[in-house]
Amino acid sequence: MAEPDLIMARIGQGVELGQRGERAAARSLFAKIWDEIGLTGDALHRCALAHSMADVQDDVREELMWDLRALEAADSLTDERVWQAGVSGSVRGFYPSLHLNLGEAYRKLGDLERARHHLERGWAAVGVLADDGYGQMVKGGLDRLAERLRMI
Known part of the structure; x- marks a missing residue:
């Protein structure tokens, strides 16, 4: 069995914050995680985080920037990496x-x-x-x- 992906778990926590309406808290958590993984980190982490970060933006230009980052990261992802993370x-x-x-x-x-x-x-x-x-x-x-x- 694969080790749990702690970054994905933390991104999941941010998603939950956003779903509860705690958008500022979600943005703060996502920003901390982004600082850790950066522009060249694991593509799955970048894609999931950017996709989720876009959803909690109040400014549509910021939303767009994060959506574009998510697409860019997806373009460098492999099915093997997705499966390693347990994503069907x-x-x-x-x-x-x-x-x-x-x-x-x-x-x-x-x-x-x-x-x-x-x-x-x-x-x-x-x-x-x-x-x-x-x-x-x-x-x-x-x-x-x-x-x-x-x-x-």
Whole structure:
């Protein structure tokens, strides 16, 4: 059995803080972890942390910066590393959510061309998701983003 990944556990604690509405506390914890792993640390840690950090930002420009970091880290991840961490599926399963978040951030910033680009990339990647709660949540998010973009 693999050793528990303490960084992923701490990121999970930050996610829980954010879900409880303690966004500032989550940002603080994520910032401490980011200082430890940095721009060149483990790609899985960078991806998970940046993806989670984006969700607790109050400024959409900061959200976008973290979403872009998450995508960059995902691009250097391997399925083997994902499986070592006990995550089911493959790296490809990360992309629908990453592109959804990027599309939404660009939409909020009024960059509709980039928003549509990431919506298309999210839809192109969505086939890897299972038809479970997570897959339905991401697909629903892509549907809502598409509707918001049609209304503009």
